[in-house]
Amino acid sequence: MTTQPDVITESREPGPDEGRPLATLGGDSKRSIEQVALGLFIGVPFVALLAAIPFAWGWGMSWLDLGLMVGMYFLGCHGITVGFHRYFTHGSFKANRPLRIALAIAGSLAVEGPVVRWVADHRRHHKFSDAEGDPHSPWRYGESVPALLKGLWWAHMGWMFDEEQTPQHKFAPDLIKDPVIRAISRQFVWWTTVSLLFPPLVGGLVTMSWWGAFTAFFWGSLVRVALLHHVTWSINSICHAVGKRPFRSRDRSGNVWWLAVLSCGESWHNLHHADPTCARHGVLRGQVDSSARIIRWFELLGWVSDVRWPSSERIAARRKDEVAKAA
Template identity: 80%
Template structure:
């Protein structure tokens, strides 16, 4: 995978090649996609809202919690390491088995087909917090009412926009790869697998339908809803608030309390200051589990040419008032 150093320029569209629909998700969302999207947002969210009274009334088993945590971090790292740092920004090179595993793990986050996700995110970096950004919270202005409206748009509203990013323009490298194109096209399969694993394990371990049901509630529905809102918070919250110790051409900020749940993605200011960096949490005390896993992949020989940020590179991106902002 060969990408531009900062991925801020528009990639050229190829003269021919597979149609965008071959990756599941073309340039417009059909009605059936809109309905499916609404269901995948509302049903897990209802489960998330119900989680507290359910836990109070029924309790939650250690198996349910273990399945929820395990599935959450597998899918979360699939997004942060796979969809984001590898496929979108080329922060490292991966051997083919790791590449496929990251594509599948990210797809199990139920955040949309791989190629569409990458195209949207590359377009976001091209126009970050400016006209053309698919999900900037500053879309409607800087007044309090405008920002509240913008936060809703950046968090969820943009997902229902019928006009989609041109995948041939923003993700031609992924469309050319038949295996990645197939994984993207089979998004529904990975969604079913993601939702089915917890109840299958829960049912087999407890040998009961009730064990399967509670595992589905916590390990599938609550887990998906939580991961969705954490991911969407990077688009909304991390572009509205947070400290900005590094120079970037947008309003990306660091939000410390999202760091663990976002697997290091909420150190968002450094990411926009240096998009291809494999580590986002570069300052002391900034937890970045995604960078740690990439380091392990490198030690195992599964990843190479990792773009680790050097001290001089970090210093060159500091703002003049970084001492006060850090």
């Protein structure tokens, strides 16, 4: 079983011969064609999202379309939150080999980038959170209103167009050494194709019509991807600008309750930055965290072990003094 490091580890840069066989999709810089492709993947689904309301008002939306959109949304969302984030990035639990592979594939279906690049970016974010070196801090340009507005745009999606990328051999050496995970990362375009074509394939076969395939593609592919993208990016932007901060952290991460369900528990962001390896982010009463629930189910099935669940002592140790005294 392959495990992840508890902390980010430094490693030497590989030589030319070493890097070639361990290459992953999306290296340390973006080419012009990749910039254009990234713009299309962001822009087209977002236009579809803006068109969703008038489209639904004029032609309606079938239960099949709704089911495909919701099902694919939460499959990809939990692939990111349970897989890419809590497992691959932070090692909040250990998974058996089949589940490890399944989580890498499920996260890839969210169309948020190759698994190795995603993990490298997020480990770098935690190392420099809201400080120089953080790839997507909303405080990048300062604290004035104009600077913060510019920073929110950067944190939400602008940072992804930066040509300078996180060195994957430095921040994700453990994943690069795993041949299966490295292959899944290199096959990101193929998994994206599967993610986008599965809904229209099902819609067309069930309704036996091109219209059924089209509406399934609109709702289950375009709108679903756009919504998931912007919810995920909101964790980078909104949750580092506003929200309650009951726990001590060295950055400005906050809890944003109204994003909790759609983000699968990721918007309880303050505790996460106070205790990054914790398997549960929503640790206080009433904080819904579906990702933690799924990890618990995996544990009961015997698919995961060594889960880093929060204890009352662990939570109390990270609460701010004034909060702890009031409790």
